[in-house]
Amino acid sequence: MSDIASKPSVLFVCVHNAGRSQMAAALLTHLGQGRVEVRSAGSAPADAVNPAVVEAMAEVGIDISAQTPKVLTTGAVQASDVVITMGCGDAVFPGKKYLDWKIEDPAGQGMQAVRPIRDEIESRVRGLLAELAPEGD
DSSP: OOOGGGSOEEEEEOSSSSSHHHHHHHHHHHHHTTSSEEEEEBSSOOSSOOHHHHHHHHHTTOOOTTOOOOBOOHHHHHTOSEEEEOSSOOOOOTTSEEEEOOOOOOTTOOHHHHHHHHHHHHHHHHHHHHHHSOTTO
16 A cells, blocks of 8 residues: 555646636546545636537537636645646746646537547646556555
């Protein structure tokens, strides 16, 4: 059994925390099965998660209908081992491992456009999970 302190933590950041970062956090939470601590936030959070994003995630059996966009805090960044921006140009803090995933914004798009965005995020999340918390650790 792994030690809680050794559990890697990931923060997904996007300006509105209503689409890409919500999908990434939900996918990593679902696929990681408790092996990774997951957060998401935005520098200017929207009022609600994009409904098309909620629907796209429901299609793959992940319910994010109760999620709400959260404001990005210095504490959340400092508490995370890896900070992943979603191609949104958000602020960064020194001393962290940053990845910038250039992913199309699902805002204002229908399901036909949101599905491939979700699938691209899932592929990247699977790769990240294999790197951070491989099964069997």
